[in-house]
Amino acid sequence: MDSRVPVLVAIGLVAGLFSGLFGVGGGILIVPMLIAFRGYPPKTAMATSLAAILFTAVAAAASHAGAGNVAWKEGALIGLPAVAGAYIGAAVHQRVDSRRVVLLFAAFLAIVAVRLAV
């Protein structure tokens, strides 16, 4: 067996836990771990993470659906337009003055987090 397999399995195990618990893909963990432990270039890490999450999301969504927790209508209403949104986002990516915008977005996420917590 390839020596890198155990590392990849470990990455998957950690990411899966996060995904099932929080409803996120797990890329926030997979991307930095592929870079740190497998020496991936950032772009390859993001792309490979995306492909890995396909398995996670399908399995986790099916499992959560079995528990009756998926609101299918809202899922489609958000998920399908998001495909178009991601297309637009990917197209304009190069034109964003990243640092300032990233800080603004981080501040926005922090505000959302506080609103969720209180």
Place this chain on the structure above:
Amino acid sequence: MTTDLIAAALGLLAGMLSALFGVGGGLIFVPTLIFLGKDAHVAVATSLAAMVPVILMGAWRQTRYGAVRWRDAVVVGLASVPTAKVGEVIANSLSNRTLQRAFAVLLLAVAVQMAVRALREEPAAEGEARAETGEAA
């Protein structure tokens, strides 16, 4: 009907933001669903279902660019399946309020990490800008 349109607009926005900032759609889908009035448990489950078409498109595009190492992706992806189930069991054992707060902590951590990384990049970028002006002068 109006709520449906709002949901669709938020979905479009969420997809754009996730592509622009390289964060997963789920990080934005979950709070969006909560603000649309869903329980945290339903938001988590629905977010996972909603991200499937987005990931499908993204993975397909990245595969065309040749950026996906599929063998590694399959290993990581398959390994994540059983622990995603464990995560689901943990999520369902938490109260709605606790799950929502736990998600808020995650979101805040991501926000802080993004900000720190952006700020760390600043001195280098400024140094380059100064070097360029210096050369011009």
